[in-house]
Structure formats: structure tokens, C-alpha cells
Amino acid sequence: MSRDATLPPTRAAVLDEIVRAAAAAFGEVGYRTATLDAIAERAGLSKVTLYRYVSSKEDLLSLVVERTIATFRTGLREIVEERRPAEETLRRIVRFQVRLLAENLAFLTVFFAEESGLPAPMAAQAARAKREYDRTIERVVREGIEAGRLRPLPPMLVVFGLLGMCNWLHKWYRPQGALSPEQIADVFVDLLERGYLADRPGASRDGDALTRIDKRLGRLEAAMAAPRRRRTRRS
């Protein structure tokens, strides 16, 4: 995380390019299969130059993971600090999460696939960052439930459900697909907020109440109309 800060701008830009090339290579052929030669070629560098920036493939994996974590963390913090109502914050989180996945497919594929094979200190850092991420969203859900804006479901399961729905993109999303990340996020928000069941009157408690009210109103309206009708009949 500190490596970028200590580099002069051009070197930082080159390292950035190398990390992008590494993520793309890892994402495409898997971390195991990818070679430093192929990564250097992708970045348009000689292997000698590459070695001036990173010492090994594992080093590159660590950089990919660090950057992924930093991007997630910064984005989430910005959303949560706006302190909007829970459902609006969650809406923004879903849109952010889907956009991030779609735009950084290679990074995220590597991040999710290679977690278990990370060197120990990096694995611990990644686990900590993920826990913190989950808990931040959990607080949003918990506050939403307390404010009566969200249904009282187990908050952590809402978080895992939401994140699972979004993060699964790395398994199926193709940039050339029919739907844009915004359209996908809209459907997910809709699905998470309202579910997939068709509204069927009588199926919900409100539905039952409405049906009863409708009948009572009908009887009232009939009673109001009755005298007039009786009068009509009499005349």
C-alpha cells in the first residue's frame, strides 16, 4: 500500500501498468499458469525492467490484492459517510459494487480465486479488510432495521446475500453483454428491495386488509344508493 506513495510519478505509472497487466494475465489464464514473461510483454516492458519494480509473481499478486482492497474500501467509505437513509445507502452500495466488479473484472477474478493461496501476512490483511467491509454494510442494515425502514431479517445474512448477488458477477459478466452495469445494478436493487414474487392481492397482510375495506366500501356505497333506488321504484 505504501509502495506507490514512495515512487516518483512516472515510476508509479509504470508500476500501475504492470499491476494491471498482471491482473489481466492472472484473470485470463489463472495465477498458476501466468508467467512473468507474459506479464512483461503485456505491459510493453522487458523482463529486466519488470524486475526493477517487482521481485516475483507472488509480489505481483500481493499488489493486485492490495489495490483491490483499497478501491473497495475507499468507495464504501465515501458512500457510508453521506449518511443517507439505509435503503438509499444500500442502493448506492449495490450500484458501486456492480460497477466495480464490471470495471475491474480481472482484478476481482484474481482476488476471489487466489485468496486461499495468498502468503500468510497478505491473507491476514485481506481477511481483516473483508471483515471490516462486511461489518460496515452490516451497520447500515442494522440501523435501517432499527429505523423501521428495512424488514427485521438477520443483518449479516442481508449483507452476505447482497454482496453475493453482486460479487458473483465475476463468474458471469461479459463487458460485451446486452445489459450495462447500471441496468444490472437496477435489477439487483429492485430484486433485493422487493423480491421476485408477483404482487398478488390477498397474499400479503395489506392485501387482505384492502380486500376487506373494499367490500365494506362497496356495502356503504350500496346503502347510500339504496334510498334513491327505492324512491325510483316507488314512483
Place this chain on the structure above:
Amino acid sequence: MSRDATLPPTRAAVLDEIVRAAAAAFGEVGYRTATLDAIAERAGLSKVTLYRYVSSKEDLLSLVVERTIATFRTGLREIVEERRPAEETLRRIVRFQVRLLAENLAFLTVFFAEESGLPAPMAAQAARAKREYDRTIERVVREGIEAGRLRPLPPMLVVFGLLGMCNWLHKWYRPQGALSPEQIADVFVDLLERGYLADRPGASRDGDALTRIDKRLGRLEAAMAAPRRRRTRRS
């Protein structure tokens, strides 16, 4: 897939044990880090015996993937062939998916993490099987929408949303956790069917009905009050 069929029962049982040990080892320390020695030890076999069953670590990975695919496929087929209403079929799919993930955590972690690094023929087979799986669930959703039981959301996104929610378990589920797979599945079903928003009048179709009822009540009240008012004024 055919390997088991050709083995006598005891040999099939040993192979089964080896594949389970391999899945556990791959799942715990990652495919890259796991060694055949460690797998043999887990299975309680010598490395020599292990080699009578499998020729390499890659061979073992293929077996893990094959078994995972077979388990998913058989279970889904059984559910869909019962031809229940769409929402009931989806409920069963969510429960099946969550249970399968929870019970085969090691297998699924390997399956989802190692996909990109599979040898080409196995990768193609896995991709085909997954596509078929997704499409089978998509048909259920599509029929549910056509029957008016599900809301008209893009069917494939409902499928990916549902599967993402369930499959993400392999990233967070711990067998010793507070909630059983059944409890988790119940919450996911509830969330997928009805969403997380608290019912708020005015926000839904029920809200529209309430607005209409309000107007009818207003008209009734006006009709009730009118003659009396006229009488009051006259007196």
C-alpha cells in the same frame, strides 16, 4: 465421470476417500500449495498406493470438479422434474444450493477458485455444465413470469442473483456458525421472494389502492354530509 463405474466397490470407496481428501486439502491451503504427500496422509494411504488411483494433482482436481458438477446436476434435475409452481421450485433450488454449499464447502471452494486454471477439456466440460445449469433455472423463472407468478424481471439476472446469493456461502459460511443451512436458506428465500424493504404504504401497488379507497371514502363522506349540511343551513 466414468472412472467410478469401472471400479470394483472397494476401489471406488478408496478413490472416493482420496477425492474427499484432495478437496479438503485444496480447499484449505489452495490447489497450488497442496501436495500429493499431504493428500495421501489425509486419506490414510501411502503415496505409492495413491499413485495406483491417480496419476497427478491435476488428475485429482479434475475428479473434484467432475464430482461437484455431477452432484449439482443430479440434484437440480430432481427438483425441476417435480414440475411444481415456479416459486416453489425456486424455493427448493435455494434450499438445495445452500445445503450443497454448506455440506461440500471444500469441494465448492476448489471448484469456484480453480475454474480458470483447469486443463482445457475439463474447463470446457465445466463451462458447458454450468451453462446448462443456469439455463435450467432460467426456464423455471421464465415460466413463472409467463404464469404471472413472478415479476417480469430479466430471467437470467434473477438466476444469477439467486445463484450468487447462495454460492457466495463458500466465502463466508462456517459449519460452527450460529445459523444452520436451513435457517440461512429460509432467510434467502424470504429475501428473494419479498425483498428487504419494510412495507410502507404509498410505496407499492397497495399504496395505489389506498389512494383510490381514500378518494371513495371522501366522496361517501361528502354525500353523507351534503343533505345534513343543507338541512342545517335551512333551519
